[in-house]
Structures are given as C-alpha cells and as structure tokens.
Amino acid sequence: MRALPRKESVSEGVDFVSVMRRRFIWLVLLVAGLLLSSFVAILVGSIGPIGPGEPEYMPFDEAFGIIFGSDANYSESHINIIWQVRVPRVLLAAAVGAALACAGTAMQAVFRNPMADPYIVGVSSGASVGAVLAGIVGISTTALFGALMTPALAFTTALVTVFAVYSLGTVGGKVYVNTLLLSGVAVAAFLGSMVSLMIYFAGQQFHRIIFWLLGSFSGASWTGFYVVALAAAVGILIVFIFSRDLNALLLGEETAHNLGVDPESLKTIMLVVAAVITAAAVAFTGVIGFVGLIVPHMVRLVVGADHRILVPAATLTGAIFLIIADTAARAVIAPTELPVGIITALCGGPFFLYLLRRNRLSGEAT
Amino acid sequence: MKLAVRNLSYSFGEKRVLRNVELEVDSGEFLGLMGPNGSGKTTLLRCVMNYLRSDPGSILIDGRPIQEMPPEDLAKTFAVVPQSSSTDFTFSAYDIVMMGRIPHRSNRLAGASKKDADAVQSAMERTDTWKFAGRPFFALSGGERQRVVIARAIAQSPKALLLDEPTVYLDINGQLEVMDLIRSLNKKEGITVISVLHDVNMAARYCDRIALLSNGWLEAIGPPAEVLRPETIQSVYGVDVVVRKDPFTNAVYVMPHSTLSTAPRHGGRVHILCGGGVGGPLMKALLDAGFGVSTGVLNVLDSDFENAKDLHVPTVAEMPFAAISDSAHLENLRLIKEADFVVVSPFPVGPGNLKNMEAAKAALEMGKRLLVLRPETGRTVDFVGGKADGIVKDLISSGAIPLCSSDEMVREITREGVRK
Numbered sequence: 184m185r186a187l188p189r190k191e192s193v194s195e196g197v198d199f200v201s202v203m204r205r206r207f208i209w210l211v212l213l214v215a216g217l218l219l220s221s222f223v224a225i226l227v228g229s230i231g232p233i234g235p236g237e238p239e240y241m242p243f244d245e246a247f248g249i250i251f252g253s254d255a256n257y258s259e260s261h262i263n264i265i266w267q268v269r270v271p272r273v274l275l276a277a278a279v280g281a282a283l284a285c286a287g288t289a290m291q292a293v294f295r296n297p298m299a300d301p302y303i304v305g306v307s308s309g310a311s312v313g314a315v316l317a318g319i320v321g322i323s324t325t326a327l328f329g330a331l332m333t334p335a336l337a338f339t340t341a342l343v344t345v346f347a348v349y350s351l352g353t354v355g356g357k358v359y360v361n362t363l364l365l366s367g368v369a370v371a372a373f374l375g376s377m378v379s380l381m382i383y384f385a386g387q388q389f390h391r392i393i394f395w396l397l398g399s400f401s402g403a404s405w406t407g408f409y410v411v412a413l414a415a416a417v418g419i420l421i422v423f424i425f426s427r428d429l430n431a432l433l434l435g436e437e438t439a440h441n442l443g444v445d446p447e448s449l450k451t452i453m454l455v456v457a458a459v460i461t462a463a464a465v466a467f468t469g470v471i472g473f474v475g476l477i478v479p480h481m482v483r484l485v486v487g488a489d490h491r492i493l494v495p496a497a498t499l500t501g502a503i504f505l506i507i508a509d510t511a512a513r514a515v516i517a518p519t520e521l522p523v524g525i526i527t528a529l530c531g532g533p534f535f536l537y538l539l540r541r542n543r544l545s546g547e548a549t
Numbered sequence: 550m551k552l553a554v555r556n557l558s559y560s561f562g563e564k565r566v567l568r569n570v571e572l573e574v575d576s577g578e579f580l581g582l583m584g585p586n587g588s589g590k591t592t593l594l595r596c597v598m599n600y601l602r603s604d605p606g607s608i609l610i611d612g613r614p615i616q617e618m619p620p621e622d623l624a625k626t627f628a629v630v631p632q633s634s635s636t637d638f639t640f641s642a643y644d645i646v647m648m649g650r651i652p653h654r655s656n657r658l659a660g661a662s663k664k665d666a667d668a669v670q671s672a673m674e675r676t677d678t679w680k681f682a683g684r685p686f687f688a689l690s691g692g693e694r695q696r697v698v699i700a701r702a703i704a705q706s707p708k709a710l711l712l713d714e715p716t717v718y719l720d721i722n723g724q725l726e727v728m729d730l731i732r733s734l735n736k737k738e739g740i741t742v743i744s745v746l747h748d749v750n751m752a753a754r755y756c757d758r759i760a761l762l763s764n765g766w767l768e769a770i771g772p773p774a775e776v777l778r779p780e781t782i783q784s785v786y787g788v789d790v791v792v793r794k795d796p797f798t799n800a801v802y803v804m805p806h807s808t809l810s811t812a813p814r815h816g817g818r819v820h821i822l823c824g825g826g827v828g829g830p831l832m833k834a835l836l837d838a839g840f841g842v843s844t845g846v847l848n849v850l851d852s853d854f855e856n857a858k859d860l861h862v863p864t865v866a867e868m869p870f871a872a873i874s875d876s877a878h879l880e881n882l883r884l885i886k887e888a889d890f891v892v893v894s895p896f897p898v899g900p901g902n903l904k905n906m907e908a909a910k911a912a913l914e915m916g917k918r919l920l921v922l923r924p925e926t927g928r929t930v931d932f933v934g935g936k937a938d939g940i941v942k943d944l945i946s947s948g949a950i951p952l953c954s955s956d957e958m959v960r961e962i963t964r965e966g967v968r969k
Contacts, residue, residue: 195679195680196673196683197641197683199663199669199670297637297638427651427660428651430640430651433636433638434634434636434648435634437595438629438634440620441624441628442648442649443624443651443652445620483638484639487640487641488636488638488639489640489647491660
C-alpha cells in the first residue's frame with residue numbers, strides 16, 4: 184500500500200512575492216476604480232447625460248467633448264456645469280473621502296481600537312461650532328472673504344478643540360489614549376449642546392445649518408478642492424511614511440519602543456496630521472460621518488492590517504466611496520439633492536452592523 | 550555583548566521600585582530575574598530596554614550607556630518578548646514576525662525586502678511557526694502566539710532576548726515548548742537571555758544564574774543551587790520550602806509547604822510509626838490540621854526521615870540500614886508516652902523495624918488511642934513471614950481503630966479531640 188501524499192504542505196508558509204503582487208494588483212484595481220467612478224460621476228446630473236435631462240438634455244458626445252477638451256463649439260453653460268460645478272465637486276468628494284479614510288486609519292492605530300474615527304478627538308464638534316457661528320452671524324455672506332469665511336472659522340475652531348482635547352489627554356509629555364478618548368467624548372458632548380443651543384435660536388438659518396451639519400458637497404468649488412487636496416496629499420504622505428511604525432504601535436507601546444519606534448512622538452504626529460486633514464475636509468463640506476470609521480475597517484478585512492497596504496488602499500477606497508455616495512445624493516431625488524452625510528450613514532450604519540455581527544459570530548477580531 | 554547595571558535606582562513618583570541594583574550579564578548567559586510581585590523585576594527589564602528612562606550611565610552595553618544609544622541600535626541589541634501579546638487587528642502571524650525587521654529598514658519609506666522576507670521565513674521555521682504563517686494572529690493558541698512573538702524577536706536578530714514571564718499564560722505543554730525554544734536559542738546561537746520568571750523550578754531548570762529581587766533590592770545573584778536556598782526563599786517570599794536535587798538532571802527543585810500556619814493549634818501531639826515514605830502525607834495532613842507530630846523510629850536516609858526533617862517534625866533516628874537498637878526503641882516509647890494519639894501507618898515491616906510494631910502494642914498497653922491505617926491492598930507489606938499482619942490484626946482486636954485514609958485519620962482525631 185502506498186502512503187498518501189501529504190496535502191497540508193500546500194498551505195504552509197507565506198509566499199512573499201505573491202503577497203506583494205496581490206497588494207500591487209489591489210492598488211491597480213483601486214486606482215482604476217477611482218478613475219472610473221470619477222468619470223461616471225461627472226456624467227451624472229440633472230441635465231444629463233446620465234440624469235432626467237431637465238430643463239434640457241446634454242448628450243454623451245457633448246459631455247465627452249467638454250471633458251476631453253474638444254474644439255467643438257459647445258454651450259457655455261454646459262461647459263460651466265461640467266468644469267465649474269461637477270468636476271470640482273467630484274474631485275472634492277474624492278479628496279475628502281481620501282482624507283477622512285486616511286485620518287480614520289491613523290486614529291484607529293493611535294487608539295489601537297478599530298472603533299475609533301477621525302472625529303474622535305473633537306474635530307467635528309469643534310468645526311460645527313465655528314460653522315454654525317458663521318452661519319448665524321451671517322459673516323458667510325459678507326463680501327470680504329465671501330464663501331471662505333465659514334470654512335476658515337470651522338477649521339480654526341476644529342483645531343482649537345483638538346488642541347484642547349489633546350492637552351487634556353496628555354500628562355508630562357505622554358499621551359494617554361484612554362484619557363484622550365474620554366476627553367474627546369466629553370468635549371464633543373459639551374460643544375454639541377452649544378451647537379444645539381445656537382440652532383435653537385437660529386430661526387431662518389436653521390435649514391442651512393442642518394445641511395452643513397449633515398455634510399454636503401453642494402458648495403464645492405475649485406478653491407475648496409485645492410485647499411483640501413493639498414492638506415490631504417501632505418497628510419496622507421506623512422501617514423504612509425509612518426505606516427510600518429503604526430504596525431508596531433498596534434502591538435503595544437512597549438513593543439513599538441523595542442522596535443525602535445518612539446510611541447509618544449508617533450502618536451503626536453498622527454494626531455496632528457489626522458486632525459488637520461479632517462478639519463480641512465470638514466471645514467468645506469460639513470460633518471460627513473461613517474467614512475472614516477467604515478472604510479478602514481472594510482479595507483482591513485480585505486487586505487489585512489499591515490499599514491503599508493492599508494493606508495493607500497483605504498485612502499483610495501475612501502475617495503471612491505464618497506464619489507459614489509455624493510453621486511447618489513445628487514441622483515436619488517434629482518433635481519434636488521440629499522446631504523451626502525445621510526447617504527453615508529444610511530449605507531454605512533447597517534453595513535457596519537453587518538460586519539460587526541459577522542465577525543462576532545465567526546469569532547474573529549473586529 | 551556585555552551588559553552592566555551600575556547602581557541602578559528607579560522610582561515611580563514617590564515610590565522607589567529599584568534600589569542600587571548592581572549586576573552584570575555576560576554574552577551567551579541565561580539569567581533569570583525572580584522575586585515576589587512588585588519586587589521590581591519588570592521595571593528592571595524595562596530599564597534595560599530603555600523603555601523606562603533611568604539615570605545616564607546606570608546601564609551599559611559594552612561600556613556604552615544605553616541612554617545615549619540611538620533607538621535603532623538599541624532595537625538591534627535587545628528583542629523583547631512580553632507576557633502576552635494580543636491585538637484587535639487582523640495581522641497574520643507573518644505580519645507580526647515581519648515587524649521584527651523594522652529596525653533593519655534602510656529608511657522610512659523602504660518596505661520589506663526579499664532579505665527581510667528570508668529572515669522572517671528562517672525565524673518562523675526555527676520556531677516551527679512557518680506552517681501557520683498565513684493565519685490570523687488572534688486565531689492562534691497562546692503557545693503558538695508566544696512562539697510567533699519569539700519568531701519576531703529572532704527576526705530582529707538581537708544580541709539578547711529580554712523576556713517578561715514568557716510562559717505565564719500558557720499551559721504546561723506550552724510552557725515547556727516555549728522554554729525549550731528559548732534555551733535552544735541560548736545554547737545553539739549564543740543569544741544572551743534575560744528573563745523574568747515566576748516559577749522557581751522553571752528558573753532552576755533553565756537559568757545559568759538567577760537574580761533574586763526583593764522590594765527593589767538585589768537580594769542574591771548566582772547559580773540556582775546557591776540562590777535557591779530555603780532560608781533565602783523564606784526571607785524573600787515568606788514561604789517555607791524544601792529544596793531537593795532532581796535525581797536525573799541534578800538541577801535543584803523547590804517544593805513549597807502550605808502557607809497555612811503549621812503551629813499546633815490543638816496543643817496535642819500525634820506520634821506516627823512509619824517508614825519508607827508512607828508517613829510523609831500523614832505528617833503533612835496532621836500538621837495542616839493543626840496537630841503536633843512526632844515520628845519514630847526511622848533510619849537516616851529513609852525517605853520518611855527526610856520528610857520529617859523537611860517538616861521539622863521530631864524524630865527518633867537510627868543509623869542508616871541498621872536494625873532498631875534498644876536505646877532508639879526506648880526513646881520511641883518515651884515519645885509515645887507523651888503523645889495523645891499513636892498512628893500506625895502502613896509501612897513495610899522487616900526484621901530491622903519490627904520493633905516499631907512492638908511499640909504499637911506497648912502504646913495500647915499504655916492506654917493510648919491507637920489508629921491503624923490499613924494499606925490500600927489490604928495487606929501489610931511484610932518481610933517477616935506474615936508476623937506483621939498478625940500483629941496488626943491483634944492490635945485491631947484489642948481496641949485499635951482501623952482506618953482507610955489519611956483524611957479519615959484526621960477526621961477521627963479531630964472528632965475524638967485531644968484529651969486534656
């Protein structure tokens with residue numbers, strides 16, 4: 184009788200080259216997905232080519248011509264709709280999605296908790312105070328800075344809040360993440376009640392403020408895109424540079440230290456970077472929830488927890504996710520639109536619960 | 550690599566955790582750090598890895614203060630294995646081991662290279678973890694996980710391993726698995742090992758030297774046989790122990806006595822006639838129950854003689870392998886006279902110790918309450934042609950109480966109480 188060949192050797196070990204190849208393929212797919220979703224999103228709108236076509240219809244060939252810069256003589260208003268409305272809007276959605284997903288990934292690593300999100304240290308509540316204040320006082324309508332007043336104020340209050348929370352969570356140069364987390368919750372609750380109070384007395388500004396609080400890309404402009412994209416690009420690069428250090432941090436501060444990583448400076452750098460890019464995103468678009476929580480989580484399930492791949496993959500996925508969500512926000516009840524934050528929470532909440540249950544039932548870590 | 554700790558003190562705020570610790574560790578040595586909880590073992594380890602910053606110059610590697618070493622150099626010198634490692638994130642075992650290569654990257658942007666991949670694979674093969682390299686870290690058993698963490702430490706290619714109770718959460722199988730792995734790294738690759746260990750016998754078995762800490766002071770340092778003395782352990786841990794030599798390895802091993810007070814609470818004394826080791830459990834059970842105990846007559850080198858000595862039980866002793874002399878017999882009878890109970894244990898009876906059976910008879914005649922423990926087989930181990938069994942039957946028919954276990958004996962004696 185012949186012995187049966189051993190089968191288990193097939194699954195033994197890890198083939199380094201094929202892991203690297205698989206990661207590369209993921210990134211190529213995500214970049215392709217980003218390009219495709221951006222392109223389709225630019226075609227969606229009330230005048231078409233994908234949309235109801237009211238009050239007039241813009242055919243596909245005209246849209247393609249405008250996008251790819253053909254010499255043909257197209258209507259000035261169509262060119263404006265594509266290049267001054269839709270393109271900056273889609274690009275802004277991509278930049279914000281990338282920023283939030285990257286910031287969420289960094290925060291989850293700093294807090295060593297997959298439930299952390301970019302708003303955990305008070306960015307959103309801080310920005311809300313500034314934005315609501317700007318809306319109520321009405322400075323957003325003054326001529327001097329015009330539409331940039333609200334983002335500027337929101338950005339400032341967001342960073343002031345984060346600095347306050349950070350100071351509360353730091354003792355003698357050491358960042359205590361649990362204290363930081365609780366300080367964030369307490370400060371957010373306090374500022375949230377201030378926002379509620381202001382809304383209560385806001386009167387006719389009420390609808391606009393709510394729209395901002397739920398997050399929307401309706402005010403997208405090239406300026407907004409440039410600011411957010413610059414902040415996001417620098418921030419994402421920094422997070423990526425520290426991606427192996429973040430891996431080490433997830434095994435605990437003692438282990439990180441032993442691997443030559445200084446946990447204190449790493450935590451501080453990550454908190455500052457995540458706060459700045461989140462604040463930039465929130466300042467221009469309002470509080471868009473769930474992206475920074477769900478995207479890193481979802482991507483981690485697919486590509487694993489190694490930040491070398493997780494940071495770029497989550498960043499790209501965040502961009503794609505918000506482009507699609509914003510397109511849906513524009514299309515669902517066109518010609519009016521929903522705040523995109525409602526879409527992300529509507530899709531994100533149940534999906535998140537699904538992941539949570541699935542992982543609990545199969546006994547996996549979250 | 551030579552590690553020197555010079556006059557190291559460390560405080561958490563007002564609380565002093567280490568006081569003037571001085572020690573040296575040579576290249577290739579296996580040093581165990583021991584001491585009760587809170588004695589400063591883990592703090593010492595964390596100072597050595599510079600996670601806790603101590604005074605400059607208090608810790609030197611080859612004469613160089615660690616406080617002045619760049620973090621990457623330190624990371625290439627020491628690899629740390631904590632008590633247990635866990636993460637809520639879905640790293641594979643491979644990812645975890647790959648983290649050991651972080652100190653070896655050429656710059657921040659550099660990812661893992663083929664060289665890193667080779668180092669990881671070789672570390673995982675040596676720890677027998679390569680077969681589950683692709684599995685999620687959290688899905689592994691405690692022993693497997695600890696081996697993966699050791700693989701990470703090896704991938705770090707350090708000069709020394711620093712371990713903090715690496716086996717504390719493992720079952721006996723996992724403990725041996727991990728300790729044997731560490732020892733083979735120490736002996737075969739010459740990696741210096743400094744490990745906090747809580748198990749004295751584990752330490753005695755694996756360490757070249759043991760450093761015993763107590764309340765922040767270095768109480769003793771040296772080979773296990775020198776450090777693990779009953780007096781030292783009593784003063785550091787506050788428990789009574791017996792130290793013996795393992796007959797196969799010659800390593801010392803330590804057996805703790807019960808921490809219950811063994812001071813007689815009942816004021817009475819039980820005299821046990823025993824030999825050949827059957828008396829040990831009886832002495833211990835009676836001492837734990839709070840009775841005074843004496844024994845007799847025992848030959849020096851008899852295991853019950855050792856038991857009695859370890860338990861500080863008064864004994865009538867006879868020369869090794871000699872028959873019981875008249876003087877020893879009389880001394881035995883004297884102890885019986887002073888005792889409140891006499892227990893006949895199921896000791897093997899031969900011509901040399903037949904006098905102990907006579908002593909039992911004498912006890913009955915003195916009016917002592919005599920308890921006879923029957924052997925589990927029902928028959929006395931008898932080298933005197935059935936004589937012993939006959940005596941036991943006589944004893945029972947003349948009023949001795951037959952019993953089957955030491956529990957029953959303790960119950961009987963407690964129930965009857967000590968006659969005042």
